Amino acid sequence: METVVDITLLALLAVAGLAILRTRNLFSAVMLAGIYSLVAAALFTTLDAVDVAFTEAAVGAGISTVLFLGTLALVGWEEKKPAHRPLLPLVVVLITGAALVYGTADLPPFGAADNPVHDSDVARRYIEESPHEIGVPNMVTSVLASYRGYDTMGETTVIFAALVGVLLLIARGPRPRRVWDPDRKEWLTRWDDPQSDGGDGAGTSQGGAHG
Amino acid sequence: MDDQVILRMAAKWLIPFILIFALYVQFHGDYGPGGGFQAGVIFAAGFVLHSLVFGLKDTLRVLPPWVAYACGALGVVLYAGVGVVTMALGAEYLNYNVLSYDPEHGQHYGILLVELGVLITVFGVMLGVYYAFAGRRRLDG
Numbered sequence: 001m002e003t004v005v006d007i008t009l010l011a012l013l014a015v016a017g018l019a020i021l022r023t024r025n026l027f028s029a030v031m032l033a034g035i036y037s038l039v040a041a042a043l044f045t046t047l048d049a050v051d052v053a054f055t056e057a058a059v060g061a062g063i064s065t066v067l068f069l070g071t072l073a074l075v076g077w078e079e080k081k082p083a084h085r086p087l088l089p090l091v092v093v094l095i096t097g098a099a100l101v102y103g104t105a106d107l108p109p110f111g112a113a114d115n116p117v118h119d120s121d122v123a124r125r126y127i128e129e130s131p132h133e134i135g136v137p138n139m140v141t142s143v144l145a146s147y148r149g150y151d152t153m154g155e156t157t158v159i160f161a162a163l164v165g166v167l168l169l170i171a172r173g174p175r176p177r178r179v180w181d182p183d184r185k186e187w188l189t190r191w192d193d194p195q196s197d198g199g200d201g202a203g204t205s206q207g208g209a210h211g
Numbered sequence: 212m213d214d215q216v217i218l219r220m221a222a223k224w225l226i227p228f229i230l231i232f233a234l235y236v237q238f239h240g241d242y243g244p245g246g247g248f249q250a251g252v253i254f255a256a257g258f259v260l261h262s263l264v265f266g267l268k269d270t271l272r273v274l275p276p277w278v279a280y281a282c283g284a285l286g287v288v289l290y291a292g293v294g295v296v297t298m299a300l301g302a303e304y305l306n307y308n309v310l311s312y313d314p315e316h317g318q319h320y321g322i323l324l325v326e327l328g329v330l331i332t333v334f335g336v337m338l339g340v341y342y343a344f345a346g347r348r349r350l351d352g
Contacts, residue, residue: 066341070341
């Protein structure tokens with residue numbers, strides 16, 4: 001039964017991937033990418049990696065799709081025809097894919113009892129010590145927040161750095177503006193609304209999707 | 212979308228549950244799948260849904276961009292601050308054992324606080340990035 005589920009999900013992944021390649025409509029490409037993420041999340045669930053599946057569903061299928069749509073509202077919905085011939089990229093992709101498939105031959109079989117991961121001292125220590133050392137039933141949380149606390153702090157900082165980068169690159173929207181108020185004789189900070197072009201109240205109430 | 216009555220009503224009912232679900236994912240992370248990253252994304256998704264249905268203008272009034280930006284920084288400060296506190300209490304950086312009367316309780320408090328930091332940062336960043344994209348106009352439009 002598990003094999004059937006795995007094969008079905010992997011086939012769906014392949015179909016979604018090929019469909020993304022074929023379509024010139026970027027809206028369907030974004031929707032298919034969301035479906036791809038959701039199927040990948042289901043696949044992670046069958047591999048018992050529920051935390052990863054959760055993140056994939058929330059970030060990959062959820063927020064990413066919304067951000068892609070926000071971008072499409074700015075750049076348009078149709079992909080331009082490529083100017084070059086697809087031969088060279090095809091060769092590169094085929095060679096890379098072949099190398100990756102060749103690499104999987106060295107991987108230990110999934111779920112086998114004598115896999116190296118079950119034999120490592122680190123894994124054994126987490127499994128044996130974390131219940132009374134940390135006392136948190138979900139071992140993923142113990143590792144993420146305590147044993148690997150430095151890593152997680154780095155990740156949080158990277159996410160913050162991403163915000164700084166995005167704001168530096170594209171935020172032309174709400175920005176604080178110092179305005180001199182002659183009546184109160186002081187400088188005020190104003191956050192201008194990005195949807196109204198200086199005029200007030202005339203804008204539509206619809207969000208980013210209107211171009 | 213002023214005329215989409217069903218959509219507006221459904222969103223109005225859904226948003227509180229999305230936010231509550233985010234908090235459940237956050238605080239249930241010790242026992243099941245979940246944690247700050249997922250909860251932050253889900254919490255931000257509640258506000259994204261609000262802006263998709265009621266318009267960006269209304270969402271910006273509910274939660275102005277500077278709040279999102281401040282959250283993005285605040286979470287990192289909270290996370291790093293826990294480390295500073297543990298150092299002040301005489302242990303290594305981010306060693307939560309000293310946060311309470313016994314190591315196991317200290318670990319619980321520490322994990323709770325740093326996960327809260329992750330939640331706040333991820334929420335602020337996701338919403339800030341969304342605002343940046345949605346608030347921009349088409350160059351040729």
